[in-house]
Amino acid sequence: xxxxxxxxxxxxxxxxxxxxxxxxxxLATAVVLASAGRSVIVLERNAAPGGAVxxxxxxxxxxxxxxxxxxxNLFAGSPxxxxxxxxxxxxxxxxxxxxxxxxSVFPDGRFVGVSTDMAATLDMVGAMSVADAExxxxxxxxxxxxxxxxxxxxxxxxxxxxxxxxxxxxxxxxGWTWPLDLARLVxxxxxxxxxxxxxxxxxxxxxxxxxxxxxFPPDAPGGALFPFLETFAxxxxxxxxxxxxxxxIIDALVSLLESRGGALGLSSDVASITIExxxxxxxxxxxxxxxxxxxxxxxxxxxxxxxGRLVPSANLTPRFNRQVAAYRxxxxxxxxxxxMSGLPGWSAGDEVKDWAYVHIGPYLEDMGLAYQQAVGGLxxxxxxxxxxxxxxxxxxxxxxxxxxxxxxxxxxxxTIRGDAAGEIAATSWGDAxxxxxxxxxxxxxEHAPDVASKILGRHVLSPEDLEAYNPNLIxxxxxxxxxxxxxxxxxxxxxxxTKYRTPIEGLFMCGASTWPGAGVGAGSGYLLGKRLxxxxxSLFCR
Ligand SMILES: Cc1cc2nc3c(=O)[nH]c(=O)nc-3n(C[C@H](O)[C@H](O)[C@H](O)COP(=O)(O)OP(=O)(O)OC[C@H]3O[C@@H](n4cnc5c(N)ncnc54)[C@H](O)[C@@H]3O)c2cc1C
Numbered sequence: 001x002x003x004x005x006x007x008x009x010x011x012x013x014x015x016x017x018x019x020x021x022x023x024x025x026x027l028a029t030a031v032v033l034a035s036a037g038r039s040v041i042v043l044e045r046n047a048a049p050g051g052a053v054x055x056x057x058x059x060x061x062x063x064x065x066x067x068x069x070x071x072x073n074l075f076a077g078s079p080x081x082x083x084x085x086x087x088x089x090x091x092x093x094x095x096x097x098x099x100x101x102x103x104s105v106f107p108d109g110r111f112v113g114v115s116t117d118m119a120a121t122l123d124m125v126g127a128m129s130v131a132d133a134e135x136x137x138x139x140x141x142x143x144x145x146x147x148x149x150x151x152x153x154x155x156x157x158x159x160x161x162x163x164x165x166x167x168x169x170x171x172x173x174x175g176w177t178w179p180l181d182l183a184r185l186v187x188x189x190x191x192x193x194x195x196x197x198x199x200x201x202x203x204x205x206x207x208x209x210x211x212x213x214x215x216f217p218p219d220a221p222g223g224a225l226f227p228f229l230e231t232f233a234x235x236x237x238x239x240x241x242x243x244x245x246x247x248x249i250i251d252a253l254v255s256l257l258e259s260r261g262g263a264l265g266l267s268s269d270v271a272s273i274t275i276e277x278x279x280x281x282x283x284x285x286x287x288x289x290x291x292x293x294x295x296x297x298x299x300x301x302x303x304x305x306x307x308g309r310l311v312p313s314a315n316l317t318p319r320f321n322r323q324v325a326a327y328r329x330x331x332x333x334x335x336x337x338x339x340m341s342g343l344p345g346w347s348a349g350d351e352v353k354d355w356a357y358v359h360i361g362p363y364l365e366d367m368g369l370a371y372q373q374a375v376g377g378l379x380x381x382x383x384x385x386x387x388x389x390x391x392x393x394x395x396x397x398x399x400x401x402x403x404x405x406x407x408x409x410x411x412x413x414x415t416i417r418g419d420a421a422g423e424i425a426a427t428s429w430g431d432a433x434x435x436x437x438x439x440x441x442x443x444x445x446e447h448a449p450d451v452a453s454k455i456l457g458r459h460v461l462s463p464e465d466l467e468a469y470n471p472n473l474i475x476x477x478x479x480x481x482x483x484x485x486x487x488x489x490x491x492x493x494x495x496x497x498t499k500y501r502t503p504i505e506g507l508f509m510c511g512a513s514t515w516p517g518a519g520v521g522a523g524s525g526y527l528l529g530k531r532l533x534x535x536x537x538s539l540f541c542r
Pocket of ligand 1: 480
């Protein structure tokens with residue numbers, strides 16, 4: 001039985017559109033459809049919406065933890081937000097901005113922090129290397145020039161006339177070699193990029209650590225673009241978190257959707273897509289209940305969840321089934337959530353407490369080794385850590401004077417073959433997750449010796465826990481599939497299927513597995529919604 005959270009929503013068993021999954025992209029598509037007057041229902045298997053965006057009192061009462069995503073920059077800077085931001089604010093969305101977005105600490109007690117204060121950032125970078133401060137200025141200038149042309153490119157479908165136009169406009173403004181400069185950047189590894197520009201190992205690591213947020217260790221081709229964009233977008237704009245938790249964007253999206261007549265069915269596990277005459281005409285829930293869709297079905301699902309499970313492979317061509325089988329997932333994430341009596345006492349100084357993210361790599365070599373160990377099935381001896389200090393930005397997430405830490409471990413194996421340190425014997429995540437969390441805390445203690453003594457509560461999410469909560473996080477892959485070049489841009493998710501269509505007429509895909517990929521930017525959901533309601537929608541839907 002569908003349990004709608006809104007009585008105002010369009011209820012019944014037939015809608016124009018059925019959206020499977022209430023991740024950020026499924027909700028974005030639904031909002032666009034409902035705003036254009038289409039009847040739409042979003043069906044979510046969990047008891048709460050949002051997929052990989054969820055805030056809960058996970059450890060102790062009063063301590064609000066972002067279970068998964070916490071950095072909302074992609075959402076705040078998205079075309080979706082540009083169009084619907086005012087509405088979302090009216091529906092309760094509130095950001096908590098930080099002007100000190102990210103930093104790195106190093107074993108010798110040094111620290112580099114990037115803030116929106118360019119002079120202060122250059123001082124910190126310059127303390128590592130005067131030449132690097134000059135190079136930083138040059139790159140920041142270049143970012144300022146290319147960003148107005150690059151971001152529109154990332155906000156269009158690929159390939160498309162709009163993308164060609166964005167490249168053309170960029171070339172007119174920046175010179176005809178700009179597409180070549182861009183191609184060179186896109187093909188570089190993060191090591192090639194940072195070593196080309198910076199001489200100090202610390203500044204190199206500061207920038208390259210962003211690659212580890214995706215599946216780009218320093219030597220993976222294609223890994224330079226994200227660190228470049230994240231480094232300088234954060235340098236100029238800071239970082240935004242959600243006030244009270246990342247859930248603010250989900251709550252506001254649901255409220256906006258309901259206000260426009262859309263419905264949300266929670267605890268509604270979709271068992272199959274109903275296909276008649278090779279066309280998607282609705283869905284069947286695990287309970288056996290059927291819901292019809294006049295326009296079609298939007299699946300906010302990763303290919304291996306949608307095809308083979310919800311759409312029988314017999315409905316697909318052998319080539320398409322091979323493409324689904326070959327779809328590659330990235331190594332897993334591992335989360336340690338801590339309720340704290342205080343922020344870590346960083347050896348590098350109390351000022352570190354002000355930064356939203358503290359990266360512990362520490363160096364390129366460590367990041368590369370950790371990645372290599374994880375893809376080889378080993379628990380990394382010294383994984384890369386992203387230590388988020390959300391309560392430094394938004395104290396409302398914990399009781400007065402108390403804090404939460406959001407620790408993302410990059411990366412770990414989905415299936416454990418052994419331990420690179422030779423200490424943890426367990427090869428099931430059920431048994432390994434707590435000892436591995438102990439290792440993570442010991443690594444933080446190397447930079448903040450009082451961390452363990454300040455822990456009031458902890459909750460660990462292993463790769464298995466991530467997938468159990470959200471089937472899209474296959475093997476704990478937080479990215480909805482590898483972002484390596486063979487599976488990115490005009491190749492995501494598969495060559496020939498990059499515009500949210502599928503081989504089944506009336507069945508569309510959005511989400512992290514589709515362009516522009518992972519993150520809370522709502523990009524695929526917005527682009528798909530626009531195409532479904534646009535002038536060319538009937539052509540597109542065929
Ligand atoms: C640990 C972690 C940390 C992250 N940190 C950040 C960050 O700080 N900033 C950032 O920008 N991004 C971050 N990301 C990535 C980002 O959160 C995701 O890429 C994004 O939220 C995925 O959105 P989506 O639209 O693909 O849908 P998903 O979030 O995958 O949601 C899909 C929904 O579909 C539901 N579903 C699946 N199968 C069915 C079914 N059969 N029937 C009904 N419902 C179904 C699922 O339960 C889920 O709710 C993080 C991800 C993780 C896991």
